């Protein structure tokens with residue numbers, strides 16, 4: 001090497017050093033900027049569409065009623081939501097997180113915030129960051145409003161015209177049990193590779209802001225590819241098609257990101273993972289779809305652990321008043337607990353000893369279940385039959401006991417029907433009374449009263465009082 005060359009090399013070294021000094025602040029702006037796609041919907045439409053899709057999804061999927069697992073998922077979810085960059089935050093969105101009792105590695109999120117993560121995803125993740133990665137990816141689709149952006153684009157070519165009407169039955173199309181093929185909210189679940197890249201990039205940014213290494217997201221996609229075959233169809237990848245160089249792209253973005261306040265204590269992840277792995281084999285999505293089972297007690301609130309007992313305290317003569325979702329007000333015996341609640345589309349009131357779980361599903365022996373259902377029919381009697389057909393698919397022992405009777409519910413016209421059933425936890429005969437009416441927006445309001453057949457007469461007074469206390473504010 002001659003002198004001149006040496007001089008040039010020195011100049012280059014000096015230049016590189018100067019670059020290195022400036023490089024630190026520069027990286028902050030080197031992260032990829034993502035922006036919204038054109039969208040003819042309002043953020044509040046996302047919320048409404050997502051809520052309807054969630055109600056439908058929860059009838060088709062077994063939501064795991066395990067308060068430990070649910071609150072753990074919620075805590076990871078909250079941390080990620082708080083880390084969404086300000087320009088993609090939507091105060092009206094209602095983010096909530098549910099575990100689905102299915103073994104496939106999958107997760108999906110609906111417009112406006114509801115997110116469902118399969119048990120299999122938590123079971124195969126090697127660390128919390130990988131689970132957080134899948135969730136951050138899903139969250140990014142929601143925050144970027146990809147579902148309604150996609151609907152906007154589709155409507156331009158009238159693919160969805162007539163199917164996707166705000167306030168209408170958006171999910172009128174897919175038949176029950178097609179969820180294995182992701183039919184529920186399919187319009188919101190299957191994204192283009194362009195949207196996938198955006199969700200990977202924003203997901204990486206959210207992860208870093210939340211204290212997770214974005215490389216864990218890339219790692220999780222590798223696990224999904226490897227395990228996809230053995231854990232049922234790789235449904236996650238069919239809903240979220242891999243853009244070219246997915247891992248490289250995520251790892252490249254990760255270089256520009258600084259992980260803030262890294263999450264170090266992930267013992268809760270280990271505990272929950274062990275708990276879920278210990279629950280026995282969860283059904284696959286294909287098995288769930290084949291069974292055609294409906295889950296009418298949808299919702300997915302945090303059901304506390306309980307043990308069904310043979311001794312249940314009689315209903316108190318004192319009543320406590322509750323307001324559910326700003327829509328329904330009612331009074332129930334004050335020794336009954338409210339179960340389900342926030343974020344769920346149904347709620348239970350039951351005495352201690354009257355609820356428990358069987359194979360991860362909540363089971364009730366005494367109490368009332370209230371909720372809203374989407375039906376195709378607008379006529380109350382047809383809507384009620386539709387709802388009962390759904391109930392019957394999830395409860396094979398259900399038999400009609402009486403015909404329809406007219407009742408008043410919240411000062412409007414309603415129907416009541418009694419059914420015989422065999423309780424899945426106790427194996428004992430029970431009597432179920434279903435009372436329905438309609439909200440002004442056409443949704444079916446239902447109250448299901450349950451009691452063992454031999455205690456039926458003792459509960460008629462309490463059920464009657466609850467029914468008479470119902471008031472609507474819709």
Ligand SMILES: [Zn+2]
Pocket residue numbers: 137138141191195196199239240241
């Ligand atoms: Zn995706």
